[in-house]
Amino acid sequence: MDLQAWTFLIVGLTFALYIGVAIWSKAGSTRDFYVAGGGVHPIANGMATAADWMSAASFISMAGMVSFMGFDGAQYLMGWTGGYVLLALLLAPYLRKFGKFTVPDFIGERYYSQTARVVAIICALFVSFTYVVGQMKGVGIAFSRFLEVPLEIGVLIGVGIVFIYAVLGGMKGITYTQVVQYCVLIFAYLVPAIFIGLMLVGNPIPQLGFGGTLQDGTPLLDKLNLLNQDLGFSAYTSGVKPKLDVFFITASLMLGTAGLPHVIVRFFTVPKVKDARISAGYALIFIAILYTTAPAIAAFARTNLIETVNDKEYDNLPNWFSNWEKTGMLTYDDLNSDGKVQYYNDKNEEFVNGVASEKGWKGNELVVDRDIMVLANPEIANLPNWVIALVVAGGLAAALSTAAGLLLVISTSISHDLLKKNLMPGISEKGELRAARIAIAFAVIIAGWAGVNPPGFVAEVVALAFGLAASSFFPAIVLGIFYKRMNKEGAIAGMVTGIFFTSIYIWYFKPQLGGYGTTEGLWWGISPEGIGTVGMILNFIIAIIVSRFFPPPPLEVQEMTESIRYPGLSSKKQKYSAFEE
């Protein structure tokens, strides 16, 4: 069977599976719809959280980024996993004890203020929309490259699938579909890594394999350091980025993870506080399986790429090279007209004036989009077609599962936080459920439209999403739990300061957002991706100072804050959980 037939078969099968699961787990109540009835087993919840969290970026882009960045890629590996420690220790158990549906719910009740609730709703909507657009674009690319359907149709199919199971099943449908999607995506990620590890270093466990030795007995990483340095790049296992910047970016990604509403909401779906704690642990195990494999794939792919392509005759290159050239994600320009491919670091002046000019190289001739490393990896390693098809299905599973989780947050923010808790408090459960379904339908359509006509700055806005989550939600929630004296004035002042500071900094230093886009004058050399950390610190400081000038929160709020600290204890307020209201 050829690649396209395999892709249609495997993608078709997985899609049929998702719809089947969705029909089986249809939602009957708002509690089903928002938090899957609050009865999801921690292991299932862990898998669903992992699928929810790992997006097209984790599956498709991350290994490629690490591959090109070498050591510095660790900022993504640590940044996107370390946040779960904060979630498990500082947030999840207390939010579960609080027992409502959403993050704006917590902010609104804890800070006894509709203003705080509205600020939280706006943040939640902005962060989630930013994210979902990127997923839809990923779906479109996967379809257009491998199934050779136009991008628009690809997005339309993706939107249709998400629409069916999100509208039908709500959180319940989404959770159980995500469990299946996790299995698909992790299988798809591991199979090529295992194959390539066996071929390259004879070790089936990628995590160990990239510390293995090649056939000639040299350790893979030493070889890779040598390959890199021979081409004017820095050694693979050492960093080049300023440590302070890496520090702040890592922190910002961790804090952002812990502040993302679609991640936090997962911990409302388990039965007990105990389960919320362990859920974060299971989720991180399932995430770690992919995140510890990614650096192995990165090292394998980089070795394979350099060895297959560099200084080789263009006419004798394997088929995958020209296939990817057609997509424009890989370009070759024979600058010195010798018919060979020269790939090297032409920004390294010493190397350019030394080795490169001696050999008659006139500039780097190969540009590789980092996003193709995972997708092209099986082809580069000459693996069978079904493996490639599997990777496509895995990428789609990652994008769809994340999109679904985000769409649910968007619809909940509108039907529950905005309508039920703010504009139309008298709405019936049936009415609220209908509003939630209508909201999700609209969100899917807008996301689909944005996926077809993506604003050019999607990747840049994701930095903003993390920065905002880190600088707004994270401090507000942590203070709400650990500092009883924190009042609404302090919390609102802190959130607003954090958001404004972070977005202005990012806007100023990101040309794609219409700012000045200069890298001159970055504060302490911190790039926009890392500024959320500073925003968070500012938020904490402002919130604490401002809260001192205003009276402490009302007694019942203090009592509630006290009661969420003890798993088995119920206060007066606690007894009226949202689903019985």
Place this chain on the structure above:
Amino acid sequence: MKKYWHKNLQYLFGLLFIWFVVSFMMGIVWAEDLNAYRIGNFPLGFWIAQQGSIYAFVLIIFVYVYLMNKLDKEHGVEEK
């Protein structure tokens, strides 16, 4: 009750301190120096940054879960 909460905070600070040292200090600030040592064929700093820290995160969460479940029982605040 106060004792339960204080013990919880102690666990939190202890574990978050380990979390910080492993990821931010060993994985970033000291990584270059640690690369002078090796674990198998991996330079140590590189291994911590791209593998070890992630294992440590998982471990930290499970240690916390274990400690808290024990603490809940000792103080009789677990859910029925």
